[in-house]
Amino acid sequence: MSLTNIYHLRRVADTSSKACLICFKPSTSVLITPDNKxxxxxxxxxxxxxxxxxxxxxxxxxxxxxxxxxxxxxxxKVKKEYEEKQKRKKEKKSDKDEKDKEKEKDEKKGDSKDSNSNDEKERDDKIDSIKKGDSESKTDNSPRVFALHKTFYQMRIDRLRGIEMAKRNQERMKNPSLFPSVPKKDL
Structure with missing residues (x-):
């Protein structure tokens, strides 16, 4: 049996945690060989x-x-530049609109402009919070491939050999030709 000394780190759900090989505390980290043996x-x-x-x-x-x-x-960086350009365009447009709205405001004296600006601010706040959430996403820079120390690696090989030998012994025990037959002659 050949077993490479390369183990990949995998994570499992908290509900699937099992005892650590070393300290027997529940763990969600699993080391597994590339061939899944x-x-x-x-x-x-x-x-x-x-x-x-x-x-x-x-x-x-x-x-x-x-x-x-x-x-x-x-x-x-490109997104930020684009957003700044869009803000500048809005400001220029809003300056023109403000002049027009001031004239209308004098005529109508309505609060429609305030509600629109509040809606825009809320929308911008939501977009900013979403962007912050994306940038704060968890990144795990820890190594993902490991080689066991020689004693632990030998322990894993011995365990796999023991399992293989136990399977072979079970198969032999099931074979009736392994046992001696009953004598046929009287002594």
Whole structure:
């Protein structure tokens, strides 16, 4: 049985948490091999322990994340510039509209302008809050690929071998030709 010493970190729901391999506390972090042959639950604190495992740095992945981060910053910058241009256009338009509305206001003396500006402010506040919520989204920059320390890796191999041997023994026990037959002659 060949088992690679590469484990990927996965998260599960809080309701699916199970005991950590080391400290037996409930954990939602799972280390799993790429071929799904072996997995176990482990606390995030143990992932920081250099005597338990070490992170495998993915340089291509890091470069891709950096590129993605720069793109997101550029997009945000372009959005801000666009919003500023739109505000300037609104201000110019509102200045012209204000002059026209002042004339109408003198004639009508209505409060329609105030209600429109309040609606616009509320809409802008909602948009800003949505944007802030998106920017504050949780980003986890912790490593996702690990290699176990040699003793823990050997422990996982021994466990898998034991399971495989137990399965083989169960199959042998089910085979009737394994047992000796009853003697046919009288002694």
């Amino acid at each position: 072996d997995f176990f639950y482990v606390c995030p604190a143990h992932l920081q322990d250099r005597h338990f495992c070490s992170a495998i740095v993915d340089t291509d992945g890091e470069a891709a994340r950096e590129k993605e981060k720069k793109m997101a910053e550029e997009i945000e």
